[in-house]
Amino acid sequence: MTPPRGRFISLEGGEGVGKTTQLAALALALRDRGIDLVTTREPGGSEGAEAIRALLLSGEEGRWSPRAEALLFAAARADHVEKTILPALEAGKWILADRFLDSSLAYQGGGAGLGSDPVRALHAFGSEDFLPDRTLVLLLGEREGISRADERDRGSSDRIGRRGSAFHLDVDRAFRQLGSIEPERVRLVDASGDRDAVTARLLRQLCDLL
Numbered sequence: 001m002t003p004p005r006g007r008f009i010s011l012e013g014g015e016g017v018g019k020t021t022q023l024a025a026l027a028l029a030l031r032d033r034g035i036d037l038v039t040t041r042e043p044g045g046s047e048g049a050e051a052i053r054a055l056l057l058s059g060e061e062g063r064w065s066p067r068a069e070a071l072l073f074a075a076a077r078a079d080h081v082e083k084t085i086l087p088a089l090e091a092g093k094w095i096l097a098d099r100f101l102d103s104s105l106a107y108q109g110g111g112a113g114l115g116s117d118p119v120r121a122l123h124a125f126g127s128e129d130f131l132p133d134r135t136l137v138l139l140l141g142e143r144e145g146i147s148r149a150d151e152r153d154r155g156s157s158d159r160i161g162r163r164g165s166a167f168h169l170d171v172d173r174a175f176r177q178l179g180s181i182e183p184e185r186v187r188l189v190d191a192s193g194d195r196d197a198v199t200a201r202l203l204r205q206l207c208d209l210l
């Protein structure tokens with residue numbers, strides 16, 4: 001008997017919202033419920049996509065034009081979907097992805113100003129419009145988010161994370177818009193306060209899938 005198809009969840013958010021911590025906590029909570037879960041990340045998550053990740057995240061700020069960058073993210077995603085995500089879902093596993101299409105919509109579409117239509121067109125071609133069952137977007141108030149991201153930038157960050165606060169404000173706005181455009185799939189989750197409280201908020205947005 002073939003197992004039922006698993007669920008595909010993506011976790012999103014701008015810089016400094018605590019996404020890494022919440023990804024680990026959410027994975028633990030889902031596994032505690034007996035779910036056979038695979039965690040993965042973008043850009044990356046398959047051999048080819050990890051090679052593209054190195055191209056995307058290292059080097060000079062101006063290494064890629066916004067269009068070239070959007071194409072590289074879409075190419076990495078196409079490989080990730082084909083090689084990692086679809087096989088796991090077909091085997092009945094759940095996938096929890098650290099970023100997916102909505103990051104391209106927010107960073108390349110919003111932050112870099114390409115708009116969402118070209119990004120969606122690349123996704124239609126590269127990944128045949130394949131979408132998560134649910135996308136959880138961690139959000140902080142604008143001021144809190146920027147100051148946390150500034151703290152992080154003083155340490156080390158990647159080519160894209162290092163962009164200035166105007167870019168990250170546009171990213172944040174684009175994520176918020178996605179929540180109103182696709183309210184069934186994209187759920188905006190308050191990332192402020194206690195770590196466990198944030199994890200509980202995330203889980204609440206998955207309860208109809210559990």
Ligand code: TYD
Pocket residue numbers: 014015019020042043057073098099100101103104105107108158160161
């Ligand atoms: P990463 O080191 O994974 O950072 P984070 O902890 O913020 O997820 O770097 C990924 C960077 O790439 C991050 O700045 C967001 C950016 N990005 C895009 O611009 N577009 C995309 O489609 C994806 C998946 C990521």
